Amino acid sequence: MEKSKIGEFHFLTESYLLDFQGRIAIPMIGTYLLQAASAHAAERGFGFNDMNNCHTAWVLSRLAIEMTEYPGMSENITLYTWIEEAARLFTNRCFELTDAKGRPFGFARSIWAAIDVETRRPTHLDVDALNVYKADRPCPIEKPGKIIPVENDTPGHPYKVKYSDLDVNGHLNSIKYIEHLLDMFDMATYIEKAVSRFEIAYLSEGRYGMPLTLHAAETSPDKYSMAICHEGKAISRAMVTWR
Amino acid sequence: MEKSKIGEFHFLTESYLLDFQGRIAIPMIGTYLLQAASAHAAERGFGFNDMNNCHTAWVLSRLAIEMTEYPGMSENITLYTWIEEAARLFTNRCFELTDAKGRPFGFARSIWAAIDVETRRPTHLDVDALNVYKADRPCPIEKPGKIIPVENDTPGHPYKVKYSDLDVNGHLNSIKYIEHLLDMFDMATYIEKAVSRFEIAYLSEGRYGMPLTLHAAETSPDKYSMAICHEGKAISRAMVTWR
Incomplete structure (x- = not known):
């Protein structure tokens, strides 16, 4: 069983x-x-x-x-x-x-x-x-938690939802949110460090042609809070911890 | 065998x-x-x-x-x-x-x-x-051919190579060229038509942070020639045929 x-x-x-x-x-x-x-x-x-x-x-x-x-x-x-x-x-x-x-x-x-x-x-x-399928197996990482909003204190990098971003429901695909957020870090950061934890909250659906802004701020050492906004309202928040 | x-x-x-x-x-x-x-x-x-x-x-x-x-x-x-x-x-x-x-x-x-x-x-x-592995099996489609350059007669849509675009060689990933080109067509085109042939020539390597321009022009009915350029020089050309 x-x-x-x-x-x-x-x-x-x-x-x-x-x-x-x-x-x-x-x-x-x-x-x-x-x-x-x-x-x-x-x-x-x-x-x-x-x-x-x-x-x-x-x-x-x-x-x-x-x-x-x-x-x-x-x-x-x-x-x-x-x-x-x-x-x-x-x-x-x-x-x-x-x-x-x-x-x-x-x-x-x-x-x-x-x-x-x-x-x-x-x-x-x-x-x-x-x-019926509930299994009692340990998963020794913290549950997804609250993410500090950063969209009001940081400049937004514009992004427009494209054809290749869409999933079968016609919305911004879950993985694409992650890609666009991780693209905010430069190559030097990837060379120096590695992501030890990535956490994302999907708040509402991104749609074709929707103008978005991407936000990121270091809220504690090596910890970045991020947001994807549409018309100033977050459609997603994320937190990246580097080591 | x-x-x-x-x-x-x-x-x-x-x-x-x-x-x-x-x-x-x-x-x-x-x-x-x-x-x-x-x-x-x-x-x-x-x-x-x-x-x-x-x-x-x-x-x-x-x-x-x-x-x-x-x-x-x-x-x-x-x-x-x-x-x-x-x-x-x-x-x-x-x-x-x-x-x-x-x-x-x-x-x-x-x-x-x-x-x-x-x-x-x-x-x-x-x-x-x-x-030794050459096989004699028919592949009834036209070989990749010449693609009409369109970069000099069309406006370029800017694109900058990002972290998620890179392959293991640190270059713009082969599939990402295709994604970025196909993203030039709008949702209405995808709803009305389907790509019957997609052809691409990879001419040189896109690198991190490289500013690119994307170009497309309908060169005959339902046939689009496309190009990805860096500093005015094509790093890729493509042709899309719709039906």
Whole structure:
């Protein structure tokens, strides 16, 4: 039974997915997480298609990733994912990433809501059905928390949502928020440091052609609060911790 | 023997890879092609790591993709790839994409060169070793050809190369050229039409922070010539045919 609760997925890193330092960076780690979450849910009857049949869709609300090391070229990654808890409006899904020797190098926590695809409003989750798969496995990283707003005290870098930014719902894709935020740091920062924790809150949906502003401020040493705003209102907040 | 020449790869489309119309669009098709090319080469002793051991690297020079249909959600794709011909400076690699029923819905042609990783200059390929795998399979699409320069007659849309654009060599990633070019078309065009052929020539390497200009002009009905320029000189040209 434990086995059927915890999903196990295997990835082999590919050269064209590496960043300029030869590492699988946060956006690609995020892609692996979403892929595993999607497959884990689909295999248990609450995937994209199942949700779509009920005119609902999963929406990622929060994501926190902590990495002690980053995989390089041609590395085998094993990704475990499981449901920590399902409540009426939110499901907590956890992740553990291990290398070929079984050593963990990353953990992640995510919080998901379900929305009605027509009204785009939150709907109730089938808590009992989801909690059948609830697994009691430790995920030793902090839960996603409050992020200090920085949009009022920092200049905004303009960005306009493009065709390649859109997901199947016609909204700014979850991974693209992360890419655009991490693009605010320059190459020198990536050479000197590594992201030890990346945390993001998705507040509202970015749409095609929407003019956005990107904001970042160092709120404590090596800790940056970030925001993506539309007309001065945050559609996303994030926090990046460097080491 | 034919079996060992032609690589066969399987992909299952995932919801978070779809564009706003629920289709796997050209950039993701390109990602599948590169993934298959990379695995096919690695399995036969001339992959990224083998090349790297000789201080060389594959460089994609030309890519042409023709699609009659685009895969949707949860579709099984089979991708075949093979070497059509290897010469001293260039290798021609072909691709065929088929659906779950074995019906082809896309073909692609690519031209690859090898460079010395230190000098970044072209090196000779091991033609005999590569041609062991040469396969005689039809690829019924036109070879990549000349693309009309449009940068002198069109306004340039500025773009600056960002962290997320970089590949492991620290250059603008091959798929990102495609994304940035396809982002020049608006949502209305994607709703009305579909790309029937996308062709790109990679002329030189985009680097971090490089200010670029993106250009597009309709050179005949539903045919657009495009260019990515740095200081007025094209680093890439492309051609998009809509239907």
